[in-house]
Amino acid sequence: MRFGPEDSVAKKTCCHVWDRCHSLWIMAKKKKPKKTVGVKKQRASAKKAQRHPLVWGLKWLATFMVWGVIALLVFLGIYGYNLPDVSTLTERDNLSPSVEILSARGELLSNYGPLMREPLTYADFPVHLVRALLAVEDRDFFNHGGLDFWALLRAMTVNVYEGRVVQGGSTLTQQLVKNLYLTNERSMDRKVREAILAFWIERKLSKEEILTLYLNRVYFGAGAYGVDAASSRFFGKSARDLTLPEAALIVGLVKAPSDLNPLRSPEKAIDRRNVVLQEMLESGFITRHQSNQAKQARMAIRRPLTGPNVRFFTDWIMEQLPYYVNSKDHAWLRVDTTLDLNAQNRADLAAENIMNRYALDHNVSQVGTVTLRPSGAVVAMVGGISYDFSQFNHATQAKRQPGSAFKTFVVLEALSRGFTPTSPLEDTPLSIKTWKPQNFQNQFHGTVTLREAFVKSYNIPHIRLMQAVGVRPVLARARSMGISSPLRPDLSTALGSSEVSLMELTTAYAVLRNQGHLVLPFGITRVVDQSGTVLYQRKGSEKTRRLVDEPIVATMDSLLRAAVEDPAGTGRAAQLSGQTAAGKTGTSQDERDAWFVGYTDALITGVWMGNDDRTPMDNVTGGTLPTMLWRDMMASGGKR
Numbered sequence: 001m002r003f004g005p006e007d008s009v010a011k012k013t014c015c016h017v018w019d020r021c022h023s024l025w026i027m028a029k030k031k032k033p034k035k036t037v038g039v040k041k042q043r044a045s046a047k048k049a050q051r052h053p054l055v056w057g058l059k060w061l062a063t064f065m066v067w068g069v070i071a072l073l074v075f076l077g078i079y080g081y082n083l084p085d086v087s088t089l090t091e092r093d094n095l096s097p098s099v100e101i102l103s104a105r106g107e108l109l110s111n112y113g114p115l116m117r118e119p120l121t122y123a124d125f126p127v128h129l130v131r132a133l134l135a136v137e138d139r140d141f142f143n144h145g146g147l148d149f150w151a152l153l154r155a156m157t158v159n160v161y162e163g164r165v166v167q168g169g170s171t172l173t174q175q176l177v178k179n180l181y182l183t184n185e186r187s188m189d190r191k192v193r194e195a196i197l198a199f200w201i202e203r204k205l206s207k208e209e210i211l212t213l214y215l216n217r218v219y220f221g222a223g224a225y226g227v228d229a230a231s232s233r234f235f236g237k238s239a240r241d242l243t244l245p246e247a248a249l250i251v252g253l254v255k256a257p258s259d260l261n262p263l264r265s266p267e268k269a270i271d272r273r274n275v276v277l278q279e280m281l282e283s284g285f286i287t288r289h290q291s292n293q294a295k296q297a298r299m300a301i302r303r304p305l306t307g308p309n310v311r312f313f314t315d316w317i318m319e320q321l322p323y324y325v326n327s328k329d330h331a332w333l334r335v336d337t338t339l340d341l342n343a344q345n346r347a348d349l350a351a352e353n354i355m356n357r358y359a360l361d362h363n364v365s366q367v368g369t370v371t372l373r374p375s376g377a378v379v380a381m382v383g384g385i386s387y388d389f390s391q392f393n394h395a396t397q398a399k400r401q402p403g404s405a406f407k408t409f410v411v412l413e414a415l416s417r418g419f420t421p422t423s424p425l426e427d428t429p430l431s432i433k434t435w436k437p438q439n440f441q442n443q444f445h446g447t448v449t450l451r452e453a454f455v456k457s458y459n460i461p462h463i464r465l466m467q468a469v470g471v472r473p474v475l476a477r478a479r480s481m482g483i484s485s486p487l488r489p490d491l492s493t494a495l496g497s498s499e500v501s502l503m504e505l506t507t508a509y510a511v512l513r514n515q516g517h518l519v520l521p522f523g524i525t526r527v528v529d530q531s532g533t534v535l536y537q538r539k540g541s542e543k544t545r546r547l548v549d550e551p552i553v554a555t556m557d558s559l560l561r562a563a564v565e566d567p568a569g570t571g572r573a574a575q576l577s578g579q580t581a582a583g584k585t586g587t588s589q590d591e592r593d594a595w596f597v598g599y600t601d602a603l604i605t606g607v608w609m610g611n612d613d614r615t616p617m618d619n620v621t622g623g624t625l626p627t628m629l630w631r632d633m634m635a636s637g638g639k640r
Helices: 009-029 039-050 053-080 127-137 149-162 172-180 188-204 207-217 227-235 244-255 266-282 288-296 308-323 341-362 403-416 450-455 459-469 471-480 491-495 502-513 550-565 625-634
Strands: 098-102 108-112 219-221 332-337 366-372 378-382 424-427 446-449 524-529 534-537 582-587 593-599 604-610
Touching: 098 308, 108 308, 127 172, 127 207, 127 244, 127 266, 172 188, 172 207, 207 227, 219 227, 219 244, 227 244, 244 266, 244 288, 266 288, 308 332, 308 341, 308 378, 308 524, 341 366, 341 378, 341 625, 366 502, 366 625, 403 450, 403 459, 403 471, 403 491, 403 502, 403 550, 403 582, 403 593, 424 450, 424 459, 446 450, 450 459, 450 550, 459 471, 459 491, 471 491, 502 550, 502 582, 502 593, 502 604, 550 582, 582 625, 593 625, 604 625
Parallel strands: 098 332
Antiparallel strands: 098 108, 332 524, 366 378, 366 604, 424 446, 524 534, 582 593, 593 604
């Protein structure tokens, strides 16, 4: 029976077993020769020969060998039946793409997904890379046929002596089989399958081809599959350019990729590198001088320049990426973003300081901030107190009541309908069916101007204002400026009863800083694939459609500045030295949420503070901790 290259090991093995058994059956069924005249003499001679010990021994030996071959073939057939097809060895795994995310100035922020670069050829690998691999993993690689029986015997002896598994006897071919097809399960079943496949691969491929497959496919840690991916991830270069100490470090990772990851455990990785160099010295691949020099070499590991909290931003980028490119069509992508590391570090530090100083005393456990440019470019994002503690992004995913920060939309709609900052409004008791809204501290102030009501954030005048202009026009105004969350179609929305995200609210305020033009928040500026092809490029900032007329923008801007600059303004804690600031505070019922959203000439920043379980904070309003945090973030970064 002939086989093609597409036939699997299982198919070939089973067919071999069938052919052998069929041949033995045919032999057993052959007819005995007809009797002749000298039959009695022949029987006597045969009987006499059978009594000879040598003949008797050869007969049973032959019988044992035949049944041994049958048993072996059946054994191999049973184990080989479900083995994978080795013809798929050279096919690439269908892994999700690797994504490298960079800051606005090109600093590495984070990596996502398994990294698998284009495969290299054997000639591409530096000599010391191959020698390092052979020295530490399989010195007799070029001399065995897939199984190294002496290495297995040596490993068994050492393990029995130690009373535990301290040494393995697997060849590189067996390791390749285990990594591509099998599991790390310690069982006889797995070892038998591994041996069969290793033996078969050695008959199909040359030693150089096996080494090439190994170096292109084995996992090296940190999501890197293949030596070129590992070299790119850890050193920012191709494997072709690896130095001796770099090659030794990468090869050393094969033993325990996660535990020896140089991004997490650089000391362990260096220790393992030195072990590899010592093995190379003992194998005669390098001199003692080369070994000593390589052991003293400093490792320039390429690592993200920021702490784990930047992952709130990069996670958001990964959510946005499918809207820009079909990432499934590419093995590797580089995404250039708008994040400014200086602004991000200021935001992280300011949030950490505020929380360390006040969180415990005021029963506040979470914080979220987002900073935009007038164009909508996101330059900083704090999604929570700690990414390691919780990956829930309070800047983009959390929906909370904005409180008085929503009053800006009520005033905007009123200004568009003829109201002015001096328009009189009544701050007197109000009853709407069973609802009796109150001001902060349950005080009423009689007739006040629109400006005073806004600066001091009185509730009743804004409810009356929304009654005058209509609920639906106010909701439409908010939606047009970027509020996409559902809004309750009743007067309570004037006080921020409908939940919104921090990103939505900050984007809406950015419209005012952008002279009334639409703002769409974005974080991706360019996407490039592995070949350098630009898959997406954001065009230069262009004026979007106008949402708010220029005179109304100017009036609203003056009111927002007054809320910060007026000694009685709720946002007075946001005042900046040498800069003008504008913004609005917000506090939900029972102090469950506290906000401040405001802007300077260059940046728009929103801040939220509260608790995930929605328990009330203790004496925290929008004009206290959130405004203080906003001021600390913007003090040195809000200038043009």
